[in-house]
Each structure stands twice: as structure tokens, then as C-alpha cells.
Amino acid sequence: MRTGFGAQLAALAGILMLWEVGVRAFGLGSHVMPTASAVFRDLWANPELMARGIVRTMTETLLGFAIGAAIGFGFGSAFAVSRAFERLLFPLFVLSQAIPVIAFGALVVMWLGNGIWSKVAIATYLTAFPVTVNTCRGMQSVDPQRLALLRSFGAGGWTIFWRLRVPFALPSIAAALKLGISLGLIGAIVGEWFGDTVGLGILLLQAMYNENLPRLWALILVCGAIGIFIYALFEAIERRWIFWKQEI
């Protein structure tokens, strides 16, 4: 797995070179596309600002993700176990995803105030759905023969749930978690647009409206790097602890 790392770095360096040379060669103004070096200069010049933004946004992301994943697991399991419950509530989950998240901006601020929890709520909202769906589908696709076997041994509902359904669904839950954490990051950034002074989302807004393009690109890179980092982290966790694959 490690063999490709050097090649990946080389590819990244190549892209940065191409960016730098391309912008200079085509003579694009800094307000159309800044050079890679200008972007990195901005990044190096403001380490404290960036660090503060990253810490704040990551805190919101992780909190929102944790709550969203718990909600998703809870409802997904309930939907898998009870068809009636699924029919009753699952359409609401689908409906909620059709609403653009900015529609909730004012509501979230009215209900949860201007602090960190309004951002956490948006991250939670975006995380919960994929986890719910994958938990439910993963548990529903349990091999009926195994179910029958466990039942014939006299296993109760809880035993079946923890010994069969959960392990069976874990690979698909893990896939949803990887998606969920990335969505959680987006949720935290958008959540900050509902009023704050710290965080990557706020820095993005400031850069956008003051047309500070090197800063804007620096932030895009930082958000991208965080996205890759958290995705890789979850992939590593998955590889280490959820080594079996779903067998259907």
C-alpha cells in the first residue's frame, strides 16, 4: 500500500508545477487565477489564523459527525428491524435531504444560537442520512439462512442484532461513515456562514467578498487536505477493524 505514496507525491508536485507555469504562461491576472506560489505564500504567512480556523471547523465536523453517525445508526437499525417504523419515518429522511441546507440557516440560529451548536447541527444533518440508509440496507441484507440458523439455536432479538445484523452491516456502515465525515465537513463550513468570526467557512466568506483570491485558493487547498486526511483516517480504521467484506 505504501509503494504508491512516492508516486502520489510526485503527481501532486507535478500538478503544482503545471499550475504555476500555466498561470504565468497564459498571463492570467491574479484576480482570475493566482499562481500556486502566491497561494502558498498566503498559507505560510498566516499559520496562526489557519490553525485556529482548522481547529474550530474540525471540532464542529467531528461533533456533528459523531452525533449524526449515532442518529443514523439508531434509526437505520430501527428501520431494519421494524418495517412499519421504516414506512412511517423513512420518507421523512428522504424528504429532509431534498431541502437545501441553507434553508435552515435562520432556523438553526433561532433554535441553537450563534455558537458552535448551530454548526454542529448542520454537520449532523448532513451526516445522518447516508449512515441511516446504509445501516438499514446492510442489516436488511442479512443472509436469511444464518438468521434461521441462529433462531433455531434459540437466539433472541438482541443476540441476533449484535451477533449477526451489526457485524453483517458494518462494512456498508463503514462506507457510509466515510461519506458522512466528508459531508460533515461541508456541513460545518456552511454552518459557519450563518454568522461567526472563526472557522474556515468564515475565512472563505471573507476571502470571497473581499476578492482575496490567493486566500480563497489557500482555503480550498486546506479544506481539500482536511477532506483527504479524514477520509484516509476512516479508511485505515476500516481496514484495521472491519476486515471482513459483506458476503451476499
Added chain:
Amino acid sequence: MPRMLRKNHVAGSALLAAAALAAAFGAVPSAVAQENVSVRLKWLAQTQFAGVYVARAKGYYKNDGLNVTINPGGPNLNAESLVASGSDTFAVGGGIESSLSSADKKLPIVTLAMFHQRTPFVLVAMEDGPVKTLQDFKGKKITAFFTGTQHTVSAMMAKAGLKPSDYSLTAQAVSMTPFLNREVDVAMTTLYNELVVVRNRGAKVRVFAPDDVGISVPRDTLITHQKMVAEKPKVVQGFINATLRGWKYAIQHPVEATEIVMAAAPGLDKAHQLQMISEVSKLMLADGGTKQGLGYMDLEKYKLAQSILIDAKVISGPVNFDTTFLPRFWNAVPTADKKM
């Protein structure tokens, strides 16, 4: 410097903790019970709101018995609805058009003061381009913020004798680049932000201000809930006094005021913020801002703005000015706080 700041912060926290302890043991008698209030800004923290930040940093609010939380706004937040819902006590609201349409929608808010005495947005065209007068807008591409300002543009065009079919008016994106690349002939800028951006990029522009043709859309209101006025008039008075005192200090000490704002929102560009506070100061000191005092509400001026909004069908008809605008708190502000 940043490290020193942080040390001060730690020392400050320690002091605060000590003070809290002392207070808990009754060693320090608390002078006045502090009233907790919040103020919502219509946009991100920036020197456009310097007065509020200065009033807090200088302890003006505290002196008036107020413990003020400043809540910055953003692109998806409406200050008027947050005050109407009771989420925020006060707000620096949109402007005359927001106050009138809130009244039209029967939102329970009142306007106490007006910060910008003139229209803060203007139209710009390239100095070396074909647009030299308002009449030259004929057949040209115009962009404006479609947050209500497009009605002001239509009204300006009507004054110049142009019909809506004579020009193309479309929504303007965040960036000024289309204008700088001459893809559009006329664009809208606020005097304190986009115009600064455009000039900093070296563009020479001709400015067409609504006020030059007798159309005035003053903006940045101080608003609160009707209930506050009825139930806590002392809090309202204290807030407006301290806010205007904060503004007076900010206008007199723009560099210090900018530093105060930047302590709260460190991502800002200082040079840009200094230009912003200088432009905002001009808007605040224009017309009644100097003659009567900062935050003055020129109700006669607003009648014309209202008729433009009625023509554009933004509001259904004339609103009751007596309940929409409440100048009595502003009138009671000590002259020393509002007159430069």
C-alpha cells in the same frame, strides 16, 4: 505580537477568574446588575460595524449596564427576522427598504436610528468607456445586487428618461471581475467595499450615485423589537447611547477602531478595513449625520424611498411611519454622544 496577545488573554482569564471568585465571596460589590442583550450584524464582522465593536471594547455598553453579545451575520441570515423572532435584541439591519418591507409584512420591529445618511451603493462605469452620463446607459449592460438595489437602479433610469426596455439589468455576482474585464458596462459597488476593491485593482471609474439624482436609500439601520421599546426603554436608550458613542470614537480613531474589529475577526485585511472605515465614516457624517448628529433619521427623505418601493411593488402601500420609525430614543441621546 500574537503570542503576547495570547499571554494577555491568559492573564485576562486569570484576572476574570479571580474577580469571579472575589465576587462570589462578596469582596467586590457588583455596582449594577448587567442586562444581557445581543446585537445581530447584517453582515460579517468588519469595520462597517466598528462603532458596535468599539462600544463593547471601550466598556461603553458596560457603563450603561449592558452585557452585549455581538452576533455577526452572513449571506443566509436576515437581521430583521432574527430580531422579530426574539433571537436577537438589537440589529444593524439592512436599510430603509428593509424597515419599510418589514413594516409592510407587519414584523414587530422598530427602527431607532440610521447609520448611513446616503445611499451606500453606487453605479460605476469605466472612465475611458462609452458611459459618461446616465443617458448613456441606453443599450448598455448593467448589473446590480438583486437584493432590492435593482429597484433603485430602475428609479435612477426613470429619472434619466430611460425605460426598462432601453437597457439590460441583470443580477451581479460576488466578483467584480466581469466588470473589470469589461464584460458588463455598468456595475454596482458599495462605497466601502467593492469600490475599494475596484480602485485597488487600478481601475479608473466614473461614479453615478443615486443621491446625485435625488434618490436616497439610506442604509444600516438600528432596529429592535416593539416589546423592548414597551418593556425595557432604559435598555434601548442605553444601547443607542453607547453605540453612537462607540461610532463617534471609531470615526475619530479609525486605526484603533480597525484594530478592535480585527481582534474579533483576525482574517480581515487591515489596509482594506481602514479604507472601509474611512468610507463608512463619510456616509455617516453626510447630510444630517453632521448637522443633526450620527444616526439621525431624516424621515422626509424616506418618503421618496417608499414611493420607489411602492412603484416596484416591493411593498403593498404606504406604511405607518409613526410605528416604523421611533426617533424619540435618538432624540434623547446626549448631544456629546452623537455630535462630532
